[in-house]
Amino acid sequence: MDVFVMLLVNGLAEGALIFLMAAGLSVILGLMGIVNFSHGTMFLWGGYVSVWMYTKTGSFSLSLLLAMVVGFLMGLIFERFFIRPVYGKVTAQILITLGLMIVFTELVRVLWGPTPLAAVRPPHLAGTWVMGSIIISKYRVFLIVIGIVVALGIHALITRTRIGMIIRAGVQSPEMVQALGIDIRRYFSLVFAGGAALAAVGGALYVPLVGSVWSGMGISNQVLAFIVVVIGGMGSFIGSAVGSIFLGLTGALVAWYFPPAAGVVSVLLMALVLAFRPTGLFGLAVKS
């Protein structure tokens, strides 16, 4: 039972991190129809700039803020100069976003070197709580809290604001939103940049958890985010949240109880969902 509780916390913390990356990816795919293979770049850059800022200032909050700003700006620039010319051209999108991923990953190596950098947890979030035989990492609980706060914030944005209404409508039919007199392209930029900022914050939160930042972490985590999008259903915020928690928990439990399957469990889950519900758990059946 004690182990189960610890695995639960670990799984939820992993789920929270995956969610930060998958939420943006899902909405970008659902609303804009963009297959964005550069999303992991934001996660990567978020990790690097936060480590850089934390080393310079010792402030964890500032390092998160910088990651968010850098992610947002990169998102704006990517959308404006690289994505916008290829709306509706899936092959071109894949090639361009993959190219961006490669170039910006190499750029990280040029700026910070090819060897991984150490990432430390801030002192107030380091350490553990011990309750009998249950040991819980403070940082993992912090990640869960951040995940919940961000999820509630996005939920409020999507359900209670006009921007959210436009996003929900646009996921179904961007063309009809335009025909109602709304310039959806403006919202495309905002959503793309917002998603990028979330992914960058995810990267900044991830590196203290694993203790280092390295140039390959963007692409490996991006694969997980894509799996969540497939499981949850593209364009569905709730799907991203449920899919992330599901994947985080399953990953943690399988890694402990049946380690040989740890590497493939996420892909198996995706295959199962695709077999029985191709649109994902919460995806729209038809995009009109």
Place this chain on the structure above:
Amino acid sequence: MKPVLKLENISSFIGPFHILQGVSLEVRPGEAVVVLGRNGAGKTTTLRSIMGLVKPAAGVLELEDQSLFGLPSHKIARLGLGYVPEDYGIFNLLSVEENLRLAAWRQDNATKERQEYILQLFPDLKAAYRRLASTLSGGQRQMLSIGRALLNENKVILIDEPSKGLAPIVVEKVCKALLEVKKNTNIILVEQNFNLACAVGDRFYILNDGRTVLDGGIASLAKDRELQKRYLGVVA
């Protein structure tokens, strides 16, 4: 009388296909114009070209002397064109209220009054006001789609096959609503249901193979069986 909306020799492509090869029509103030033609004649593409959802390649497209040519569809809509597409264009993830709120350009008293008017015109929408649009019937979706186009002060409303797939009793309701709408707004109505077209329209245009081939008063078309048979496939 100066037309509110004018199309002259509009030419449009969808991919490599030359769909509109010379569509001309005009809507004069206070008028409901019906666009008729067989399947594939270019009726829907004509409406989509007006809205900028299909970019016309050539021709003249003007709303009260302002050229719409090359403008993005959101700007065209803001100039005063409401669009009710064939598939209703209702957002399933939004409630009826949100569908209406999304369409409103302003939240002023005039908009509130128009919303009240819409809910009086379509009492079904009032009853389903807080429900998700995905739970509405086909007729209710059509009413919501038309209501949404009435929410702003549009100069012309483009309505694509409002009777399609609806039960006769619902078509009757839609017909009554369109007659009511016609009192305040100009309409372009694409319609296969000849009776509905005759009841609502003042003038007609017939399209054939992407071209305007005939126009005139709707009363003359209603009498001309030969014409109906030749262009519309209406059998007496």
